Amino acid sequence: MSNLAHSTAFSRPQKTTYFKRTTLAACIIAASSGAWAQSASEAQLEEVVVQGVRGALQNAQEMKRDSATVVDAISASDINALPDKSVLEALQRVPGVSIERFAAADDPDHYTIEGSGITLRGMPQTRSEFNGRDSFSANSGRGLSFQDVPPELMGAVEVYKNHTADMIEGGISGTINLNTRKPFDSEEQQIALNGALNYTDFADETSPDLSxxxxxxxxxxxxxxxxxxxxxxxxxxNRYDSVQNGVNTLNSVTGVGERWTPINVAVRTTDQERERKGGNIVVQWANPAETTQATVEYMRSDATQSWVENGIQSDDVVGTASADSVYNDIQFVSGTLTLDGDNTYNSFTRKSDKRSLVEDFSFNLLLTPNDKWTIELDAQYVKASTEVTDLNVFGALATDAYVNLDRNIPDIRFTAPASSSQTDSEYFSDPANYFYRAAMDHLEDSDGNEKAFKMDVEYHIDDGWFRSVKGGVRAADRSQTTRWAKYNWGVLSESWAGGRKYFDGVHDTDPWNGIREDGTYDAPTYYNKDLDNFHRGETVGVNGNTILVPGEQLVSSYQNFLTGLSGFGFASLGTRNGVVENYYLPVEINDTDEQNRAAYLMLNFGSPDDVWVGNIGVRYVSVTNKTTGGSAFPDLTNNALPLPADDLAFSNGASYPSTESAQSDQWLPSVNLKYNFHEDWLARISIAKAVSYPDLGNLRNFMSVSAIVEGQDTNDDDIDDTAVVNEYRASAGNPFLKPMEAINYDATVEWYFDDVGAVTAGLFYKDMSNFFASGSYPRYMTNNGVTKVVDVEGPINTGEASIKGFELAYQQFFDNLPGAWSGLGMQANYTFVSASDVPNQNLNPAKGDEPVQATTFDNLPLQGMSKHTYNLVGIYEYADVAARLAWNWRSDYLLTTRDVITKAPIYNQAGGQLDGSVFYNISDNFKVGIEASNLLNEITKTKMQVDQEGTQIDRSWFVNDRRFALVLRANF
Structure with a gap:
C-alpha cells in the first residue's frame, strides 16, 4: 500500500450498493506499488455509481488520469472477471504491449494458444509485481510468468511506463503490477461464483473453469x-498443427539461376493440456480510530502444462529437389524432395510436462497517527518452484516428400521412396520400414525464495507548492537453485552404430548386445498416428493420413522412458559420469544468491490550484550476486571411434566447481510533472533513469564444453573407423553481466472529455547502454594437461542502443445516440516503436583456432519488437446486454536471432486475432455469456533470414484452435 488520505483516517469506501468511481480507484491505488504521488483525498469525490463494462473502463481511466507517472490500467468488469481469459490476453489490449504466441521467445517451433510472455514498447525487460511487491517464477527468468497466473484472482492490472523514486527498480521497459482484491475494497458483503465450460474446436475437447x-x-x-x-x-x-520448411541452401538451378531450396520439410501435430489452480486469503484489520490498518495475505498460483507432439521431421540433409520443381524469383515453390542415399526422416513422439508454483506471503501495516505522518511497513516472503520433464523418442524411415508452398497453407505429401515396391498405404503402415533411431531426455528442477522488507515514511507539508516528503528503505534477499540438465540426445540404433532395430522387432546386422540369434529383439511399442484432420484437412497426405510413431507410453513418465529404452543402451542423463542429485552434473546445478539494498527520497509538489502537480526524487540501489557452478568437459573416453590421445585426455568428462561474485550500485533519479491546463486536458513529462538486471539464467556460473566429432568410413562397411574432433564448443553463463541502463523520456497530452471518454497521445524515448546480447569468442582452456581452443557462446554486455516511438489511444461510449444505440462504445489504440543501433547479431562460433569470432548476420532488429501494433475494440452495453468484439494486430518481428535448427534468424509474420464476448443479465445477481477467441481461425506464419541483405523465405505455418466458453456468473 502507498499514499493514503492526508487525514487522521485512511481512505475507506462508504456504504453503497455499487462501487463509486473514485472510491474504487482509491482502493486499487492503495493496493499498488506506491507510485501514486497524489493522495486519495486529493481526488475529486463524486457520487457516480458505475458497474459492468462501463464501470471497468471508467475506473481504468481514472487510474490513468490521477497517476503520478505514465500509466495504463485494466480493471475487472465484474468480480473474478478480467475482460480476457488470461492476464496475458488482457494485457495485449494495452497500448505498447505485445504478447508472445510461442511457447518461448527463442523457440519458433512450438506454439501456445494463450501466449508466453510480453514485450512493452518493444522490450522484454519488464518488471512484474503482485500488489506492488516482487514476484517471480523459478525459471531462468527474473520475473513472473503471466500465463501461469489465474486471472480470476485479479482486481486490476497496472502498466507503469515510467518510474517514480518510490517504485522498486528493475524494469527498463516498465513495470506491470497485478492487484488482487481486498475485503476493505467494498463496504458490502461480496459473494461471487464463476463457472465456464471451454470448448476448443480443433482439439474437439471441453474443459471447465471454476472460481x-x-x-x-x-x-x-x-x-x-x-x-x-x-x-x-x-x-x-487445445491443439495446434504445424508445417515447416526445413534448412535451405542456395543452389544453382539449370535454366533458372540461384534459388533457395529446402533439403527437408516437417509436419507436427501437438496436443496441449493446461491447468491453473490458484487462491488467495486476505485478512484486514483497522483500529476504531482508523489510524492503523493491517493486511495479511497469502496467494498461491499453481500451473501445469503438458503437451504431446507427433510428426515427421529431419534436421539433417535429406533430399534434393526434383528436376520438374517450380521456383519464383527467390526460392523453391513446389516439387518433390527426393531422398539422398541412406538419409531418413524422424517419425517421433515427444512429451513435455511443466509445473510452476508460486506462493506469496505478505504483511502490511499502515499507520496514520495524525495529519502529518503516514508510515507503512511491509514484509513479504515468496517461494517458487519449476519442474520440467521433456522426453523424445525418434523413429526413422526413408521417404520422399512432395511440397507445394504456393498455397495459404502448404501442401506436403510424404510418399514411399522410389526404391520401395510397396504402395504408399502399404509402406507407411509397415513397421518393417521404421527403426528406432534416437532419444532425448531433459530435466529441470529449480526452486527459489525471497525475503523482502520495506519501510516508507511520508511527511505531509501542505505549505504552498510543497505537498509532502516521502522516503523509504528496502532490503530483499533472493536465493535460487537452478537444476537444468542439457537436452541429452543419444543414438538408439543406426547403421553406423551397430545396426538398426526396426519397429517390427528385427535387427539388420549380426547378433549383438543381447539380440537373438535370429536377429530379432523385443521392440518397444509403437502406434498409428491419425493425421486425417491435419491442418483442418487442408494440407498433408500420408498413407491415407496415418503414420507410425513410437508409443506414447514411452514418454508418459521418466520411469517408462528409461524402462522402455533399456534394451538400446541409451545413455540417459543419470548415467553420465559425475552426476549428483540423480540426474545433474555439478555444473548444471547453479546456486544464485542476490542481495538488494535500496533507499529513496522523493518530494511531492503542486501549485495551490492543482494546475501543476509532480514529484522529484532519487533512488539508490546496491545489488550483490554470488553464483556457484563450474566448468564441465566432454566425455569421449567411451567413444567407440578411435581419437587422438590429446583429445581423449582433454575430453575426460571432468568438471570443476567455482563461485563468483559481482556487485552493482546505481543512482536512479526521476522527475514527473503533470500540467492540468484545462478542466479536461492535461500534459505530463516524465524523465527517469532505469535499470534491468540480467535474467538469472544468464548469470549462471557455468561453462559446458562439447566436442564436435567427425568420423570416416574407410572400409565401406557403414561403420566409421577413424575420427577427429573437428572443434570444441561451449555454452556459458556470465556471472559478471552488468545491469542494462536507460534514461527514459515520456511526454503525453491527455484529453478526458467524459467519464468513459478520452483521447491520449504520448511520445517516448529510451537511451540504453550495457545492452544484453549473445556473444561468441575463442578461449584457450586447459584440462588434464592439454590445452585446446574452445569457441564459447554466451551472454555479454555490448554497445548502446535507443528506442523511440509514440502511442495513441481513444475510448468512448456514444451516449448521445438515441435509445439502445447509446450503448455503443469503442476503444482503439496504436503504437509505433523504432530501435536504433541495436547490437543484435546472429553469431556462429569461430572455427578451429581462428583468433576472431565469425559473424553470419549483424544489424538485426530488436528481438520481439513489432514496429506497429494496434487494437480495435467494439463495445456494446445497454440494459441487460454487454458485448465486445476485439481485434489485436501486430506487424512482423524477430522471434529469435538464431534458431537452434537452421542457425538462422526467424521472423513472425504480421497478423492479428479477433476475439469476442456477449453477456446477458438474467437478473441482478446472475449473468450468462459466451466468450470466443481466434474467431477468424488465423494462420501464424514465420520466415527465416538467409543472407546479410535480409532476404527472407518461408519457414513455418501454424493452425490452432478457435476457443469458445459458455460462462455463468453469480454475484451476491
Missing amino acids: ALFSDRWDTDVGEFGLLVSLANSKLK
Whole structure:
C-alpha cells in the first residue's frame, strides 16, 4: 500500500450498493506499488455509481488520469472477471504491449494458444509485481510468468511506463503490477461464483473453469475486521498443427539461376493440456480510530502444462529437389524432395510436462497517527518452484516428400521412396520400414525464495507548492537453485552404430548386445498416428493420413522412458559420469544468491490550484550476486571411434566447481510533472533513469564444453573407423553481466472529455547502454594437461542502443445516440516503436583456432519488437446486454536471432486475432455469456533470414484452435 488520505483516517469506501468511481480507484491505488504521488483525498469525490463494462473502463481511466507517472490500467468488469481469459490476453489490449504466441521467445517451433510472455514498447525487460511487491517464477527468468497466473484472482492490472523514486527498480521497459482484491475494497458483503465450460474446436475437447470469492467485513469493539477468500481452477485442452520448411541452401538451378531450396520439410501435430489452480486469503484489520490498518495475505498460483507432439521431421540433409520443381524469383515453390542415399526422416513422439508454483506471503501495516505522518511497513516472503520433464523418442524411415508452398497453407505429401515396391498405404503402415533411431531426455528442477522488507515514511507539508516528503528503505534477499540438465540426445540404433532395430522387432546386422540369434529383439511399442484432420484437412497426405510413431507410453513418465529404452543402451542423463542429485552434473546445478539494498527520497509538489502537480526524487540501489557452478568437459573416453590421445585426455568428462561474485550500485533519479491546463486536458513529462538486471539464467556460473566429432568410413562397411574432433564448443553463463541502463523520456497530452471518454497521445524515448546480447569468442582452456581452443557462446554486455516511438489511444461510449444505440462504445489504440543501433547479431562460433569470432548476420532488429501494433475494440452495453468484439494486430518481428535448427534468424509474420464476448443479465445477481477467441481461425506464419541483405523465405505455418466458453456468473 502507498499514499493514503492526508487525514487522521485512511481512505475507506462508504456504504453503497455499487462501487463509486473514485472510491474504487482509491482502493486499487492503495493496493499498488506506491507510485501514486497524489493522495486519495486529493481526488475529486463524486457520487457516480458505475458497474459492468462501463464501470471497468471508467475506473481504468481514472487510474490513468490521477497517476503520478505514465500509466495504463485494466480493471475487472465484474468480480473474478478480467475482460480476457488470461492476464496475458488482457494485457495485449494495452497500448505498447505485445504478447508472445510461442511457447518461448527463442523457440519458433512450438506454439501456445494463450501466449508466453510480453514485450512493452518493444522490450522484454519488464518488471512484474503482485500488489506492488516482487514476484517471480523459478525459471531462468527474473520475473513472473503471466500465463501461469489465474486471472480470476485479479482486481486490476497496472502498466507503469515510467518510474517514480518510490517504485522498486528493475524494469527498463516498465513495470506491470497485478492487484488482487481486498475485503476493505467494498463496504458490502461480496459473494461471487464463476463457472465456464471451454470448448476448443480443433482439439474437439471441453474443459471447465471454476472460481469463487467471498468477502465481508465486521465492526467489533476492537476495530473492524475484513476477510476475503478467493479460489480458482481452470483447465484447457487445445491443439495446434504445424508445417515447416526445413534448412535451405542456395543452389544453382539449370535454366533458372540461384534459388533457395529446402533439403527437408516437417509436419507436427501437438496436443496441449493446461491447468491453473490458484487462491488467495486476505485478512484486514483497522483500529476504531482508523489510524492503523493491517493486511495479511497469502496467494498461491499453481500451473501445469503438458503437451504431446507427433510428426515427421529431419534436421539433417535429406533430399534434393526434383528436376520438374517450380521456383519464383527467390526460392523453391513446389516439387518433390527426393531422398539422398541412406538419409531418413524422424517419425517421433515427444512429451513435455511443466509445473510452476508460486506462493506469496505478505504483511502490511499502515499507520496514520495524525495529519502529518503516514508510515507503512511491509514484509513479504515468496517461494517458487519449476519442474520440467521433456522426453523424445525418434523413429526413422526413408521417404520422399512432395511440397507445394504456393498455397495459404502448404501442401506436403510424404510418399514411399522410389526404391520401395510397396504402395504408399502399404509402406507407411509397415513397421518393417521404421527403426528406432534416437532419444532425448531433459530435466529441470529449480526452486527459489525471497525475503523482502520495506519501510516508507511520508511527511505531509501542505505549505504552498510543497505537498509532502516521502522516503523509504528496502532490503530483499533472493536465493535460487537452478537444476537444468542439457537436452541429452543419444543414438538408439543406426547403421553406423551397430545396426538398426526396426519397429517390427528385427535387427539388420549380426547378433549383438543381447539380440537373438535370429536377429530379432523385443521392440518397444509403437502406434498409428491419425493425421486425417491435419491442418483442418487442408494440407498433408500420408498413407491415407496415418503414420507410425513410437508409443506414447514411452514418454508418459521418466520411469517408462528409461524402462522402455533399456534394451538400446541409451545413455540417459543419470548415467553420465559425475552426476549428483540423480540426474545433474555439478555444473548444471547453479546456486544464485542476490542481495538488494535500496533507499529513496522523493518530494511531492503542486501549485495551490492543482494546475501543476509532480514529484522529484532519487533512488539508490546496491545489488550483490554470488553464483556457484563450474566448468564441465566432454566425455569421449567411451567413444567407440578411435581419437587422438590429446583429445581423449582433454575430453575426460571432468568438471570443476567455482563461485563468483559481482556487485552493482546505481543512482536512479526521476522527475514527473503533470500540467492540468484545462478542466479536461492535461500534459505530463516524465524523465527517469532505469535499470534491468540480467535474467538469472544468464548469470549462471557455468561453462559446458562439447566436442564436435567427425568420423570416416574407410572400409565401406557403414561403420566409421577413424575420427577427429573437428572443434570444441561451449555454452556459458556470465556471472559478471552488468545491469542494462536507460534514461527514459515520456511526454503525453491527455484529453478526458467524459467519464468513459478520452483521447491520449504520448511520445517516448529510451537511451540504453550495457545492452544484453549473445556473444561468441575463442578461449584457450586447459584440462588434464592439454590445452585446446574452445569457441564459447554466451551472454555479454555490448554497445548502446535507443528506442523511440509514440502511442495513441481513444475510448468512448456514444451516449448521445438515441435509445439502445447509446450503448455503443469503442476503444482503439496504436503504437509505433523504432530501435536504433541495436547490437543484435546472429553469431556462429569461430572455427578451429581462428583468433576472431565469425559473424553470419549483424544489424538485426530488436528481438520481439513489432514496429506497429494496434487494437480495435467494439463495445456494446445497454440494459441487460454487454458485448465486445476485439481485434489485436501486430506487424512482423524477430522471434529469435538464431534458431537452434537452421542457425538462422526467424521472423513472425504480421497478423492479428479477433476475439469476442456477449453477456446477458438474467437478473441482478446472475449473468450468462459466451466468450470466443481466434474467431477468424488465423494462420501464424514465420520466415527465416538467409543472407546479410535480409532476404527472407518461408519457414513455418501454424493452425490452432478457435476457443469458445459458455460462462455463468453469480454475484451476491
